Amino acid sequence: MSDLELTVAAKDTDRPKLALSHRLWSAVLPVALALLLLGFAAVDHGVLSPANLLNIAQQTSYLALFAMAQTVVILTRGFDLALGPTVSMVSVGSALAMAGATASGHGTVAVLLAGLSAGFALGIACGLFNGVVVALFGVNPFVATLGSYNIAIGIATTLSSGRPVQGVPAPFSQIFYSGSIFGLPAAIAITVAVGLGLHLLLARTVFGRSLYLIGTNPRAAAVAGLPVKRILVATYVLCSGLAALGAIMMTARTGSGEPNLGGALSLQAIAGAVVGGTSLAGGRGGVGTAVLGALFITILSNGMNLTRIDGYVQMVVLGAIVIIGVLLDRLRQERSA
Amino acid sequence: MNTALVAAAPRHAISLRSIAGRIGLLPALLVLLVAGMSAVDAQFYGLINVLNILRNASLLAIVACGQALVIIAGGFDLSVGAVVALASVVTAKAMAATAAAFPGNNALIIASGVAAGLGSGAVVGLVNGFCVARLKVSGFVVTLGTMSATAGVGLMITNGIPVYGMPEIFVKGFGRAQALGLPTAAHIALIVILVMVFAQRRTLFGRYVYAIGGNVDAAVVSGVTIQRHIVGTYVVSSVLAALTGILLTAQVGSGQASFGGDRMMLQSIAAAVIGGVSLRGGVGRIEIVAISALFLTILGNALNLLHVDSRLQPVFLGVIMVAAVALDELSRRSKPRV
Numbered sequence: 304m305s306d307l308e309l310t311v312a313a314k315d316t317d318r319p320k321l322a323l324s325h326r327l328w329s330a331v332l333p334v335a336l337a338l339l340l341l342g343f344a345a346v347d348h349g350v351l352s353p354a355n356l357l358n359i360a361q362q363t364s365y366l367a368l369f370a371m372a373q374t375v376v377i378l379t380r381g382f383d384l385a386l387g388p389t390v391s392m393v394s395v396g397s398a399l400a401m402a403g404a405t406a407s408g409h410g411t412v413a414v415l416l417a418g419l420s421a422g423f424a425l426g427i428a429c430g431l432f433n434g435v436v437v438a439l440f441g442v443n444p445f446v447a448t449l450g451s452y453n454i455a456i457g458i459a460t461t462l463s464s465g466r467p468v469q470g471v472p473a474p475f476s477q478i479f480y481s482g483s484i485f486g487l488p489a490a491i492a493i494t495v496a497v498g499l500g501l502h503l504l505l506a507r508t509v510f511g512r513s514l515y516l517i518g519t520n521p522r523a524a525a526v527a528g529l530p531v532k533r534i535l536v537a538t539y540v541l542c543s544g545l546a547a548l549g550a551i552m553m554t555a556r557t558g559s560g561e562p563n564l565g566g567a568l569s570l571q572a573i574a575g576a577v578v579g580g581t582s583l584a585g586g587r588g589g590v591g592t593a594v595l596g597a598l599f600i601t602i603l604s605n606g607m608n609l610t611r612i613d614g615y616v617q618m619v620v621l622g623a624i625v626i627i628g629v630l631l632d633r634l635r636q637e638r639s640a
Numbered sequence: 641m642n643t644a645l646v647a648a649a650p651r652h653a654i655s656l657r658s659i660a661g662r663i664g665l666l667p668a669l670l671v672l673l674v675a676g677m678s679a680v681d682a683q684f685y686g687l688i689n690v691l692n693i694l695r696n697a698s699l700l701a702i703v704a705c706g707q708a709l710v711i712i713a714g715g716f717d718l719s720v721g722a723v724v725a726l727a728s729v730v731t732a733k734a735m736a737a738t739a740a741a742f743p744g745n746n747a748l749i750i751a752s753g754v755a756a757g758l759g760s761g762a763v764v765g766l767v768n769g770f771c772v773a774r775l776k777v778s779g780f781v782v783t784l785g786t787m788s789a790t791a792g793v794g795l796m797i798t799n800g801i802p803v804y805g806m807p808e809i810f811v812k813g814f815g816r817a818q819a820l821g822l823p824t825a826a827h828i829a830l831i832v833i834l835v836m837v838f839a840q841r842r843t844l845f846g847r848y849v850y851a852i853g854g855n856v857d858a859a860v861v862s863g864v865t866i867q868r869h870i871v872g873t874y875v876v877s878s879v880l881a882a883l884t885g886i887l888l889t890a891q892v893g894s895g896q897a898s899f900g901g902d903r904m905m906l907q908s909i910a911a912a913v914i915g916g917v918s919l920r921g922g923v924g925r926i927e928i929v930a931i932s933a934l935f936l937t938i939l940g941n942a943l944n945l946l947h948v949d950s951r952l953q954p955v956f957l958g959v960i961m962v963a964a965v966a967l968d969e970l971s972r973r974s975k976p977r978v
Contacts, residue, residue, distance in 0.1 A: 440966040441973065443919040445716075447965075449906060453958030462949035567902075570718075570784055583778050615799075618792025626785035629777050 331631055332580065332595055336602060343606030350609055357488070363594075363601040364494035367547055370575035370593035371501055371570055372545035377576055378505075378514045379538055380521070380585035381437065381444040386546050386572055387565030388455030389429045393550035395463040397422030397559025402470025411474050418475060419551065426547025427540055429455055434536030452569070459562045468560030480556030490552055497548065502590040514538060518585025574621075575600050578628035580635075599628070665967070666915065670935045677942045678948060684945055691823055693941050695891070698829035701883060701933035702884045705836045705910035706877030708929040711912050713873045714853040714921030715772060715779035720881040720908055722790035723761050724900025727885030729798045731757035732895025736805030746807045753806070754886055761882025762875055764790055769871030779874075787905070794897040799806075803895035815890025825887045829930075832880065836926045854922030875908060879892075910957070911936055914964045 369386060376383050383389075400421035404414040429451055436447040484492040505511035513534055517524045525531050536559040553564055579596025581588030603624060607617045677684040703720050710717045735753035742748055764786055771782040817824050840846035848869045851859040860866060881900070889895050915932030917924030939960070943953045 327872060415879070436962055436966060441963045441969045442962060443913075445909075445919055446913050447962060449910065450958040450962035452906070453954035453961070457952050457955035461949060461955075465951060570787075574894065577781055583780060613796070615792045615795040618795070619789040622785040622787065622789030624785075625788070626771055626777060626782055629781045630771075630775050633776060 322640050327578065331635065332578075332599065332628075336595075336599055339599075339606065343610055344604075346610045347606075350606055355605070355609070357514055359598075359605050361488055361490050362605065363598050364490040364635060365414060365553060366553070366571065366575050366601055367594045367597035367600060368494050368497060368545060368549040370579070370597045371498065372515035372542045372549070373569075373572040373579050373629035374576045374588050374590070375501075375505075375514065375545070376444070376538055376542045377573070378518045378585060378588055379535060379580050380518050380583075381535075381538070382573065383433065383539070383542050383546075384445065384448040384569045385429060385433060385451040385455050386448075386542070387568035387570075388427045388459060389426055389543055389546045390460075390550040390553065390568055391459040392429065392455045392565075393422045393426050393547045394554040395459045395468055395560040395562050395565045396425040397551060398468035398471050398554060399462060401472060401475065402468060405470055407470060411472065415475055415478070418471075421552050422554075423544065423547050426543045426550070430540035430543030431536065434539030435541065437539065438532040438535035448638055459565075463560060463562040465562055467490050467557075467562070471560065476558055478619055479526050479552050489558075493548070497545065498590050498594060501545075505589055510537070512582055515586050518566045518587070521587075571600070574625045577632075578625055580632045582632075582636075596628075600624075614620055665964075666931055666935060670931060670938070673935065673938055673942060677938075677945065681945050684942070689941065689945075691818075693937055694826045695823045696834055696941075697934045698823070698825040698938035699884050699887060700904075700907055700911060700937055701829050701930045702880050702887075703908040704915070704929050704933045705832060705907040705926050706880035708912040708915065708917045708924050708926060709836070709849060710779070710842075710873045710877045711909075711917050711919060712853045712921060712924045713849045713870055714856065715873065716783060716909075717874065717877045718770065718780065718783040718905055719764060719768060719787040719790055720877060721900040721902055721905035722787045722794065723764050723881035724885040724888065725897045726764065726790050726794040726905055727757040727761050727882035728889040728899045729794050729803055729895040730760040731886050731889050732803035732806055733797060734890065735807065735810070736803060739807065746809055749807050750810050757889075758879055758882050759888045761880075761885070762880040765875035765878030766871065768878065769874035771865035772874065773870040778955075780964050791901075798895070798897050802898055804893075806889070806893065810890055811893045815887065815893070818970050822873070824841050825891070828883070828887065832883070833926060833930045840926055845869060845872060850922055852921075885938060907936065916968065917953070931949050 349355055349573065354616065369390075373383055373386060398416040401414050402420035404417040409417070432451050432454075433444075433448055436442045436450070437444050440447075479489055480491070482489045487495070503511075505514065513524065513529050516527070516529065517531055521531065550564065554560055555563070575596040576588065576593050577583060577596065578599055579588070579592035579594070581592045582595070600621070603621065604617060607620065612620075643725050682710055683689055703724070707717055707720055725902055731753045734756035735749050738745075738749045738752040768779075768782055768786055771777050771786075772779045819827060827916055840849070848859070848864050849872075851862065853866055856866065884904075885899060892899075911933040912924065913919065914928050914936070915924070915929035917929060936957070939956070940953065943956060944950070948956070
């Protein structure tokens, strides 16, 4: 009986301490973010100007969207290396469709619909390919998406002959880039809306919760009767669909279909997700971690640009930050476990 | 591990399939590709083209061997492409600096350049290994970080401008030279492959790498010192990538931060994976990886000779990669589980 009392007592004293250290550790990244902003502001006052803050928010919204896409598959222990090339492919495809529709004399609405449907169709096709290869053929996600990485690059450059595709209509850029809703620029508004929707999907629906279970313990998920394969295919389609949306927003920004638009986005998006605290081991992360990571990377590079740090040095700093961010996250996990 | 299982199986189990499983589909595909191309285009087996293939395949094979070792131990090395670039510019810079200090002393110049290049690779490998083994950060993230950092350092050193000033003999007498009818890169690749195959099969290090990749917990319980061997795999991978950087520098005649890059990194992983190295760790043979590097190089060469649009070529590479691994996965599934 005294034993029982003792353990109960021990637990009671442990609990607040654990909770406190957990809270401390989970505040590391936001605090680091604030310090980072203040540090840059000390060097250059322009960093905290409303114009620059809006600029940061706008830049973040693209990376956050891609990091969210990446997070969805990382939750299931996956990856999407093909995300960048998918963006390029969608950009080229939607621009070509819109240029074609304009040339054949369709109205604005029809042209926009053609661009959107071509873009999303290409994105979803890429996601289906990834999902089927990963879930049905049992190929490691790294290899599967490395394969589609090459395929998407090939399609993007072949469709465009390697040159930017002109003919993106002005209304398209207005809706997805220069326009604003309730005073928010389009990119921010879209990302906020998608983020909220995705958060509800991940946190409140059976589909969302099953992603976490699959990532934490795939066998348990299968034994529990979840249609794991179907869910995985849907996950990759969701990821590529979000990537396609991001590609459409970026195409609206540049005003042309760019075969190199995706560039290093795959790894940047993974870095964003991971720095924010998404676990590559699966089962941990969400919209919050993706946004936080994207914000961190964007503020870092924005601040380094404004304080005129050499671009090559920036690469070194970003590399170190990715490793340190994940290291801190691991320590945080150990403390709170 | 696979071979041990097959060998232990009763005799009647040795069917056509198990023989194919032991040798693999890859050599057959390679022979098919070579025969087909030789029939279609006489240029394919011309001396110039063969030397060209061997040179490129050697460079890829060296990087892929290191990559394979890391993957067998259950890791990943995304930084190899950046290390190729770093080693190239470090080698060229060191040679130019030594040449300025000791003009005409070619042996010293070359030795310092090669040592600096390999050393820069070893440093990156040590950082990778330390972060993975000691700090327990996933290999993917660590090498993603060092990839960016290494590429940044390479560009910082050169500002993106090619570095000249290497001794003539290093370029003409080594990089572009041939011995016994083969390019020097091919000799070095052969040596690397032989040493790696020996290390894999006959040394404790090689066996431990399999053990760690196959089942870390079992390896720990069996008394394998995990950390040292994981660091070892990353150092070997980076040093081999640096060696490729040096060979490339000697061939081209200048140190460039644009060598290697993402393309080399992705190709080395493709070569390892098509060569039967499992990304789950614990499985893979260096000699098959080398054949796979040769296969990928010949495939690219064949697509060029067949005038397939260079923009369309990645599609073929992607499809073949996914198909090779998917076939492997499906055939494993159809085998009964032990």
